[in-house]
Amino acid sequence: MKKIPLNYIGIVLLLVVFGLSLAQVLSNSFKAGEITAFGKGGKKIIRIAHWQLEPGYRVAMNKMIADYNALPKVKEANIEVQQVPVTEKVYGQWLNVHLMSGTAPDICEKGFAKMTSGDYVARFFEPLGDYVAKPNPYNQPEYLPEDVKQEYPGMVKLLAENPWRETFNDGMRGGWDDKLQNHYAVPTSFFGAVRLYYNVTLINEAKQLIRKELVKSSYDQWMAYRVDNGFIKDDAKLKAWAATDEPPQTLGQLLLSCSAIRHIAQLRGQDKLVPIAGSSYSQNMFADAYKIPFLSEYAQQVDMNVNSTITALETYAAWEAGVWSFEDERVKAYYKCIEEVCKEFPPGFLALGRDQAINRFVLGQAAMVASGAWDANGIMKGASGHNDPSKDFEVGIMTFPLPAKGEKWGEYVSYPSNEAQATAGAPYAVTQRSQNVDWAIDFLQYMSSYAVNQQFNRDAGWIPVIMGTSPTEQMMPFSPNPFGLSKGAGVNFYPGSTNIRTIYDGQLWLYMSGDISYDTFASRVVEGLDNKQNGVRRLWYAEWEKTRSNFRNDERMLATQKIREMYKNDPTASDKYIRGVFKVVAGNNGNGIRSDWLDIHPDEEFPEF
Template sequence: MAAKSRKFNVAIVVLLGAYAVAALMVLTRPGAALSGDERAVVRIAHWQIEAGPREGIDAMIKRYLELNPHVRVEQVAVPGRIYKQWLRTQLIGGTAPDIIEFGRLFNADDIPPRFFEQISELVEKPNPYNKGTPLEGVRWRDTFKDGLDTPDTYIENLSNFYGVTLCTLSTRLFYNADLMEEISGSSEAPSSFAELRAFSEKLAQHNAGAKHPISMYAGSKFNGRILMGGMLSRAGVGLGISNDRLREQGQQVRDASVDYLRGNWDHRTPELLTGLKLMQEVARNLRPGFQQLERDAAMQEFMRGQAPMIITGTWDATSLTSLAPFKVGVAVFPWPDRSDKEVGQHFWGPLAEKDNTSFPLCVNRMSPHKKETIDFLHFITSVEGNTIFFEKSGWLPATRGVVVPEEQQVYLPSPVGLPVRTPYIEFGAETATLWQRQLYRLVSPQGSVEEFLEVFEKEFPDALKSDLRNKTRHLTLSLRHDMQPLIALAMLDRLLAPDPKRIHSRVVRESSQNIAETRLYEALAALERGLDVGTASRKDSSNGDE
C-alpha cells in the first residue's frame, strides 16, 4: 500500500508540475498578463492548411513587422473539419482571434451581425499602404478586383461590408501528362466534352488489359461534388433565366426555392434531366465509394498515378505542382456547351466563371487592438502585401495591380458570359443531406435517374421547405438588426441639416431593406400556400407577363 501511495504522490506532483509549466507559458506569452512583451498582439485565424497560404501569410507578417516593430502578429491555422465548431466556441467564449476567415459556406448567417465589426466606412477610404502606387488615393474596396462585390464580404441583408479578401480562386483540371500520353497518345488534356468522352473510351481499353485498373478522375466527396454539381447547374442556366422574374441574369437560390414551391420547375424538366444523366456519367468515371472519401484521398490517388486527372480548386495548385513526382498539366475543364451534338441543346453560353475574390477576412468586434488589426488588413491587401502573398503562396491575388506571370494566367477565371447561379442540388443543410443520402441510387453501377428521382422527389419538398424556413428565420433577424440604423438615419434627417452622404446611405439601406422584405414575404407565402401563390407559367415568366 505504501508503494502505491508513493507512486500516486509522484504522479500528482508530475501532473501539477506540468500544469504549472503550461500555465506559465500561457501567462507569459506575448500579450498575456505576465508577459514582458508590451507589443499589441494581432492574431489571424484561417482554415487554409494547404501548401502555400501559411507560407504566404508568414512572409507578409515578416514584412509587416519590419514596418511596424511595435506590433506582433500571430497566425492560427485550424483544419477545416473542425474550424466551424472551433470558431463558434471561440466567439461565444470571447477568446476568438482579431482577424477571422469566414464565409457563407458555413451557413451561419447569425455570426457576422453578432460578432464581426462592420467596415462599410473604412472601405470607402484609401488604403494608406498603397501610397506611391497606381492605387494611391483609390478607395479601399475599389482596389480589389471585384470591388468586394461578393456575399462573403458584403452582406446584402445587413447592407454592410464585413470583410476584405486576399486571393482569387478558380476551378481547374489538373492532369498527369505522362499518364495521359500513355493512355491516349497525347500529353494534352481534352479541349471539348466530346474529346473527354473519347478519352474515357481509350481509358476503358487501357484498363481492359491492366492488372490494376485506374479511374479517369481522382475521386472524393468534394471532387465528385464539383463534377456532378457543375453538370447539373450548367444544364439549368437556361431554366434559371426563364424563371428570373427579377431580371438578375438567373435566379438566386432563395428565389429558385420559392419558384419550386410555386410549381414553376422540378427535377424532371428537360434541362435538369439532362444534367442528372451527365451527373451519372461523370460519377461512373470516379472510383467506387468516392462519396465516403475526403478530398485528401483524391489528392493521394492522383499523386500515386492512379488517376490521370483531378478537378479541384486552384487552392490545391501549389500542393499538386510542387509535390507530384510527375509533370502536372493544367487546363480549363471542358464542360458541355451548345456545340455538343448530344446534349448541347440545353446548355446556354458562354458561361462566366465566378471571378469573386476569396479568402474573406473579418474583424472580431471584441478585438482589443482594432487599430492595429485594421492596419494589418490594410497592409496585406495592398499592392506590396498582396504581391508577397501571391509570390510565396502561388494563390492568385485579390488586389488590382499585382502582376500575374504568363505561366500562371491559366488559373485566372474568365468573367465573360452568363453567371451560373443556382446549383439545383443544395438549397441548404436539409437538401444537401438528402442529396448525399440518396445519391447512390443515381451513381452506383445498378442505379438510374428514374430510380433516384422516384425516391428523391418524395422527400425533396419537405427538405426544401425546411431550408427555406431556416433562410426566412435568418433573414427576419437580419432585417430586425438593420431597423435601428434605419430609424436613426431617418431621425437625423429630421433633426439635422441635409447631408447628401447620410441621405444616400439611408436610401441605399431602405432600398435593400425593401427588396429583402419583399423576398421574405414571398417566401413565407410560398411556404404557407405553395402552388396557390401565383399562377405564372415559365413561358409567361420568360415573357414578363405577370
C-alpha cells in the same frame, strides 16, 4: 479515528486532476498567446488565424509577417504579428469556442464557424466601414514599386486616393456583409476558378491509343462503347483532335480519353490507375460546372422576382407550378451526364476526401483531378518532386468540357457559366475583443496593399486581389472567364439547412455512386418535397420567417446609415441607405412570399408551423 469516506477521496482526486489539467491548459494558452495579448519583453501580440494549410500559404504568410514586424513603426510600438494556422476540419468549432470565451485571435479568417455569419458578426467583429472608406496608407507612392510609378501614374493616383475598398478588383464585395452593411472583412486572395488538372503524359498516351484505334476497320470494345452509344461522334473533328497534343475539348473527347485510360490500366495491370481522381470534395464541382449549361433554359420562368438570382424557394416553387420536373428530358440529361462522369472516379469515391484525391493524382495514379487555384502550388510541386525523377510529370490545366453538338446530350447544352461574378476570398475580420484593434487593422491594410498583396499571393501560389496586380504565369489559367451565362441563371437545389437539402444530398450521392437508379433518386426526392411537414411547404414557411427577421435587421441598418449620413458625412451612407430601402420594400416584411404562394396555390392557406 474516523475513516474518511471513499466518496470524499474520489472527489479530492477529481479536483486535483482537474486542477492539474487546468494549469496545463492555462500554461499552453499563455505560451500560445491565447489569453494574454503580450509576449516576451512586453510585446503586444497580434494573432491571425486561418485554415489555409495548402503548401506555400503558411510560408508566404510568415514571410509577409516578418516583413511587417520589421517595419520601423511596428518595432517602435513593440508589436509582433503571429499566425495561427488551424486545420479546416476543426477550425469552425475552434473559432466558435474562442469567440464565446473571449479568447479569439485578433484577426481571423471568416468561414466554417457559425459565429462568423448572420447576427453573430455584429456581436463579435469590428465594423470596418469607417476604415474602408479612407485610402489605404500602404498604397501611398512611397510603398509602390518604381516601375509601377513610372509606367502607370494614373493607377498610382487611384491607389493613393481611392477608398481602401475601391482598390480591390471586386470592390471588396467578397468581404462585405450586405445585411449589416457596415461590416467588412478584408479579402486577401482570389481563389480562382475551378479547373481540371491533367497528367500530360497519361493524356498523350490515351490519345496515342485513340489514334491507333481510329485506323482500324472495327474498334475494340472500349472505343466502340463510346462511339456506338453516341458519346462521341466518329468524324473528321475527332480525327483532327486526336492528331494534336490538345487535351479534351468536348465532353465526348473527355469520356473517350477516360475509356482509353482504363484500357491502358488494364493492359499494364495497374489496378490503382483511374481516369479521374474523384472524391466527395470534387463531385459537386462537376455538378456545378454542368448545371447552368443544361438547366439555364428554365431561368426566365423560375426567377419569380426577376432579380437574376434564382433561390431554392423559387426553384421548388417552379417545380410545384410544373415549370420543370424530374421527368423532363433536359433534367434527366443533366443528371445522366454527371452520373457518366462519376463512373470514371475510383470505386467508393464518396468515402475519399480532398487530400486523398490530390495525392492519387500527384502519384500518377489518376489522369485528372478537379480542384481550384488554391491547390495549384501543391499539385505542381508534388507532380515534379518525386524521389524517383522518372515518375515526375507535367501538369496541364483545362476547363470542364461540355457536350458538343452531335455528341450525347449536346442538344440540351446552351452556354457555360461565366466567372465574371467571382469575388475575392480568404476574408479576414478583426474581433471586437482584440486589445489592439488599430494595429490589427493596420496589418490588414499592409496585407492588402498593392505591392505586398501581389508578392504574398505569388509566393503562396494564389491570385492577388488588388487592382493592377497580376498572378504568376502558373496561375493565369485560373483567372475568371467572363464568357457565358450568369451564375444566377442556374436553378438552386440547395435550400440552406432544411430537410429538403438533407434528402436531396443524400439521394444524389447514392445515385452518383451507382447505388440507386435515376428513377429511384427522383422518386425519393419528390417524396421528400411532397412531405407536408418537412417538404416544400416547410421551405415556404422557413423563407417567410427568415425574410421577416431580415426585415427587422434591415430597418435597424437603415437607421444606422441615416445617422452616418447626417452626423458623420459619410459619402457612402446615402447609397447604402437607398439600397437598403430597396431591400426593405422588396422584402415587404415577408408579404411578397405570401403573394407568391397565392399565385401558385390560390385556394390554399399559407403554411404555418
